[in-house]
Amino acid sequence: MLPARVTRFYGVLAAAILLIVPPASGASSDSNPATGDAIVVGSIGDASRLLPILATDSASGDIVGLLFNGLLKYNERLEVVGDLAESWSVSEEGLTLTFTLRPNVRWHDGVPVTAADVRFTYEQLIDPAVRTPFSSGYELIESLEVLDARTVRIRYREPFAPALESWMMGLIPQHLLEGQDLNTTPLLRKPVGHGPYRFVRWNTGELIELRANPDYFEHRPHIDRYLYRVIPDPATLFLELLTLGVDSTSLTPLQYARQARHPRIERAYHTFRYPSFGFTYVGYNLQDERFKDVRVRRAFGQAIDTQAMLDGVLYGLGSRATGPYPKESWAYDPSVAPAPYDPKAATALLAQAGWEDRDGDGWLDHDGQPFRFTLLTNQGNEVRRQVAELVQQYLKAVGIDVRIKVIEWSTFVHEFIDKRRFEAVLLGWNLSRDPDLYDLFHSSKTKEGEYNFGGYANPEVDRLLEAGRREFNRDARRRIYQDAHRRLAEDQPYTFLFVSDALPILSARFRNVVATPIGIGYNFIDWYVPREQQRYRALMQP
Amino acid sequence: MMTYVVRRLVGTLPVLFLITLISFGIMHLAPGKPTDAAMSFNPKVSLEARQRMEALYGLDQPLMVQYRRWLGRMARWEFGRSFLDDRPVGEKIAERLPVTLTINLASLALILCIAIPLGVVAAVRPGGVFDRLTTVLVFIGYSMPSFWLALLCLVGFGVVLRWLPVSGLHSLDYESFGLLRRGLDAAWHLLLPVLIAAFTGLAGLSRYMRSSMVEVLRQDYIRTARAKGLSERRVLFHHGLRNGLLPIITLLGLSLPDLIGGAVIAETIFSIPGMGRLFYDAVMARDYPVVMALVTIGALLTLVGNLLADVAYAYADPRIRVGAEPR
Numbered sequence A: 001m002l003p004a005r006v007t008r009f010y011g012v013l014a015a016a017i018l019l020i021v022p023p024a025s026g027a028s029s030d031s032n033p034a035t036g037d038a039i040v041v042g043s044i045g046d047a048s049r050l051l052p053i054l055a056t057d058s059a060s061g062d063i064v065g066l067l068f069n070g071l072l073k074y075n076e077r078l079e080v081v082g083d084l085a086e087s088w089s090v091s092e093e094g095l096t097l098t099f100t101l102r103p104n105v106r107w108h109d110g111v112p113v114t115a116a117d118v119r120f121t122y123e124q125l126i127d128p129a130v131r132t133p134f135s136s137g138y139e140l141i142e143s144l145e146v147l148d149a150r151t152v153r154i155r156y157r158e159p160f161a162p163a164l165e166s167w168m169m170g171l172i173p174q175h176l177l178e179g180q181d182l183n184t185t186p187l188l189r190k191p192v193g194h195g196p197y198r199f200v201r202w203n204t205g206e207l208i209e210l211r212a213n214p215d216y217f218e219h220r221p222h223i224d225r226y227l228y229r230v231i232p233d234p235a236t237l238f239l240e241l242l243t244l245g246v247d248s249t250s251l252t253p254l255q256y257a258r259q260a261r262h263p264r265i266e267r268a269y270h271t272f273r274y275p276s277f278g279f280t281y282v283g284y285n286l287q288d289e290r291f292k293d294v295r296v297r298r299a300f301g302q303a304i305d306t307q308a309m310l311d312g313v314l315y316g317l318g319s320r321a322t323g324p325y326p327k328e329s330w331a332y333d334p335s336v337a338p339a340p341y342d343p344k345a346a347t348a349l350l351a352q353a354g355w356e357d358r359d360g361d362g363w364l365d366h367d368g369q370p371f372r373f374t375l376l377t378n379q380g381n382e383v384r385r386q387v388a389e390l391v392q393q394y395l396k397a398v399g400i401d402v403r404i405k406v407i408e409w410s411t412f413v414h415e416f417i418d419k420r421r422f423e424a425v426l427l428g429w430n431l432s433r434d435p436d437l438y439d440l441f442h443s444s445k446t447k448e449g450e451y452n453f454g455g456y457a458n459p460e461v462d463r464l465l466e467a468g469r470r471e472f473n474r475d476a477r478r479r480i481y482q483d484a485h486r487r488l489a490e491d492q493p494y495t496f497l498f499v500s501d502a503l504p505i506l507s508a509r510f511r512n513v514v515a516t517p518i519g520i521g522y523n524f525i526d527w528y529v530p531r532e533q534q535r536y537r538a539l540m541q542p
Numbered sequence B: 001m002m003t004y005v006v007r008r009l010v011g012t013l014p015v016l017f018l019i020t021l022i023s024f025g026i027m028h029l030a031p032g033k034p035t036d037a038a039m040s041f042n043p044k045v046s047l048e049a050r051q052r053m054e055a056l057y058g059l060d061q062p063l064m065v066q067y068r069r070w071l072g073r074m075a076r077w078e079f080g081r082s083f084l085d086d087r088p089v090g091e092k093i094a095e096r097l098p099v100t101l102t103i104n105l106a107s108l109a110l111i112l113c114i115a116i117p118l119g120v121v122a123a124v125r126p127g128g129v130f131d132r133l134t135t136v137l138v139f140i141g142y143s144m145p146s147f148w149l150a151l152l153c154l155v156g157f158g159v160v161l162r163w164l165p166v167s168g169l170h171s172l173d174y175e176s177f178g179l180l181r182r183g184l185d186a187a188w189h190l191l192l193p194v195l196i197a198a199f200t201g202l203a204g205l206s207r208y209m210r211s212s213m214v215e216v217l218r219q220d221y222i223r224t225a226r227a228k229g230l231s232e233r234r235v236l237f238h239h240g241l242r243n244g245l246l247p248i249i250t251l252l253g254l255s256l257p258d259l260i261g262g263a264v265i266a267e268t269i270f271s272i273p274g275m276g277r278l279f280y281d282a283v284m285a286r287d288y289p290v291v292m293a294l295v296t297i298g299a300l301l302t303l304v305g306n307l308l309a310d311v312a313y314a315y316a317d318p319r320i321r322v323g324a325e326p327r
Helices: A009-013 A058-067 A115-126 A133-138 A234-242 A253-257 A263-268 A294-303 A306-313 A343-352 A382-397 A409-417 A459-470 A474-491 A521-526 B002-029 B047-056 B063-075 B089-124 B129-143 B146-160 B179-217 B220-227 B232-244 B246-254 B256-260 B264-270 B275-284 B288-316 B318-324
Strands: A036-043 A072-074 A080-082 A085-090 A096-101 A141-148 A151-156 A197-203 A207-212 A223-230 A248-250 A269-271 A278-284 A318-320 A372-378 A401-407 A424-430 A494-502 A504-507
Touching: A036 A058, A036 A234, A058 A197, A058 A207, A058 A223, A080 A085, A096 A115, A115 A133, A115 A141, A115 A151, A133 B047, A234 A263, A234 B146, A234 B264, A263 A269, A278 A382, A294 A343, A294 A382, A294 A474, A294 A494, A306 A318, A306 A382, A306 A494, A372 A382, A372 A409, A382 A401, A382 A424, A401 A409, A459 A474, A474 A494, B002 B063, B002 B288, B063 B288, B089 B129, B089 B179, B089 B232, B089 B256, B089 B275, B089 B288, B129 B179, B146 B179, B146 B264, B179 B232, B179 B246, B179 B264, B220 B232, B232 B246, B246 B256, B246 B288, B256 B288, B264 B275, B275 B288
Parallel strands: A036 A223, A036 A248, A372 A401, A372 A424
Antiparallel strands: A072 A080, A085 A096, A096 A151, A141 A151, A197 A207, A207 A223, A248 A504, A269 A504, A278 A424, A278 A494, A318 A494
16 A cells, blocks of 8 residues: 555655644754764554565665665655766656766665666566565666666666656665575665665564664764664553653554643654645445446535544544645646535535435435445544545435445455445555556556556546656646646546545654655754753763 | 373374364465555555565465465474565564563463462451452452553553553663663563563462362361361461362463463553564464464464373372373
8 A cells, every 4th residue: 555665764754744843843053963862763563674675564664764775766845856866867758767876875884886786676676586566666667777887777668757756766785685585685684775874683573773874975864873663552652652762653643633732742742744645535436327427426525524524533634635636746736626515516416417315215216226335445444434434424414325334454455346346435545756646547457456446437537647657847747647636526536535644743852853845754864952952872882 | 101191192183283274274264365465455566566476475376285385394393484574483483482481471470479379368268358358359350451451550650650661671772781780671671561461360370279279178188187286287288289289280281372372462552572463463464374383383282281281180199190000
């Protein structure tokens, strides 16, 4: 469900919009920040594999993001910029990418990072014996040439703009991994990277410790140590916040709305709030005659009071979705207005589509059949269960009988979604920063196991999604995806409900924490703690 | 005696085989695949990539082939590698075992130290004030949800009083401590988990001890002992306790597999990476090799525990030993 691993470090530390920040913690003009101290991050889950191309869970992604860099990264304005690549270019027709590496980057063991490492990383990604799920992003590559120690040229079979995001994949060291079985190499547990932090130790299920890399090519991070504590129980995690046992974690909406208002927490922490890249939706099986009619889908959009849903279920910690993009995305079209909550208009639309209560039993009917369907959702997601119940209530008010079925995740995916045995589903998508939606809405992606499971097919949208993949120019891409956004809002293959907020909390002693559209974690190496406020100073023996 | 043990050992093999076969079947009947968590419903992971991963883990093979492969590896005492992180299963278990064993042994020792005297004294006057008081007390412990008690203790001792750490196994700078300080640090962190496990587990043993002692104290030889003019202490602890302990020995034998089984909920609340979480996470992730290894070891220990209990019983009670000895 998670997008490219590059975005994951921000899962814990990021914030795109800083809502509640006392002035003291804002950007500091301190030109000589103090080094030292440690940050203790609390996480529900432990990491599993600490190599970028094999790190599939979010905890591994958090750690790997500090140990390894990619050729490219997103800057604070969500633009693609060079990371390990000092410069890079896209050829005229979009078929060739050329990267030139920075000259001064070294692996943590002192060996320089070279173009050969890029090739090695690519070879491992496409090696069928390597257990990486990320191979799909590299299938369109025709060849990858090492021109010299610092330059690689990559040719594509067709122009593929999302490829840029795929080069945010962390590079892995050829000199340490060559000839090894990548699936079982000891480096999975003891990684050697080139990023701002170096690996120190990993006590399984307990703690991962990283230490600042003094030779990092940008500059040495000011925070000396990064400690990742595994605390599986949210209640315990909260007690650790109360005793200052962790400096940073992400909160649930309930914790944010209620517990984080505890005076002890308000004194010692700052909370952040920013939209996640993803949305919750009701998806329809468009093979179903009833949902084929766009009037029915639009009526549903008007019959559901999304704002009340947000306030009730997420304590208002989210925003209404008008389409697949959050407001922070450059592909978001601000001209698309959310459908107003208007049950009367919904009833009228349904009547136009032939759905009226002719027999007076309180339920709409058509050809003698009452409007009754089952809304499926997956087990273990309390928010979705509550949202499903609200959808049921709102649709009942316009005369539609909704049955809710909550199903265990694997069964849900394999037996119902993959086999198209559903009428409507309540689900969510987490998306990457790149606005490509080919897999979700292109009419070719309807095979079993693919993600246009509703069977949406609109030739115009198909054309836009294809064009968006071939276009590298951001302004041109913006126009394409904004167009797609408008058309999806019109067609409503999904009823787009809301974008929930990510809710990180961070100890107030950290300075230089800047709010940007991509979050707060992007400049983590610039954070510091004034000497007199450092908590872990006494423990800092090298 | 030896032949008896050997015969019993041989008898356990088919049972063990059946246990593994059934567990393997149930595990694979459960919906979902190990590759689901990381790969399904991720638009960045193509269908082909998913199918390739399944083939790499051998999940595309028929169930019987998978079981045969697993059995073949087991015959060489190889548990295979975890699907979750590709580490050898043995290594993963070895990493978790010490802390779980420590907690379980410590709480078991504590339970024995408290439950035996408690049961004996309560049995002296069944229905007396002490008996009733301890009954109420141990059943409070027995019926109290341990997660609730654990959270209350965390809030009380960890947050309000700040006497004990809230969670975890070690202090952050454990590695830099000397040996003595390391020991103290570990004890400090394990105090609450052990105390809570002991408190909630007290009921069983102390009740067994009590009823067995009540039974024993009614016997003729106890009256004889008293008639001989022995002190009450000697009657209780020398003549009474030795006989009263027999059911406890059986119970201890049967609890052998519990020693390596961790309590998932307690481990989760205290953030202790023990066997309970290993098993729970493996089941949730459909990490078949880890699940099968733990099930097999658990089954093996149960069978061995039964055997040990019988042997110990025979040792403690000459009548059984004589009866079992084939002539």
